[in-house]
Amino acid sequence: MLGDFGNLDAAKVTRAQAFGLLESFLDTPVVAANLRGELGAACDYGHDAGRLDENAPNWWRLIMRGKLRSKGHIRE
Numbered sequence: 657m658l659g660d661f662g663n664l665d666a667a668k669v670t671r672a673q674a675f676g677l678l679e680s681f682l683d684t685p686v687v688a689a690n691l692r693g694e695l696g697a698a699c700d701y702g703h704d705a706g707r708l709d710e711n712a713p714n715w716w717r718l719i720m721r722g723k724l725r726s727k728g729h730i731r732e
Contacts, residue, residue, distance in 0.1 A: 657681075657691060666702060667712040674715040678724070689724040692716055 661677050674695075681688035696716035702708035 657687075666699065667708050669715065671713075671715045671719060675719050678720050682724075685724045686726050688720070692720060692724065 658677075661673070664673070678688050678692055681691060693716075696714060699708065699712075699714040699716055703710060703712070703714070
């Protein structure tokens, strides 16, 4: 799912880059929300393990918060 984005240095990811990645999955909001949650947890882990600078922001917890809602299953 990450493609070339996965090769970026996590500490240097900008808010706009993070937004762009999630925005590319807006047609499937549940997938986008899951990706956001997984990347947020990975960033938290990096901070806890000391692998990320403590000043590096966790954009995944901030962007599109509450905006990735499923449109629900359409029934006939």
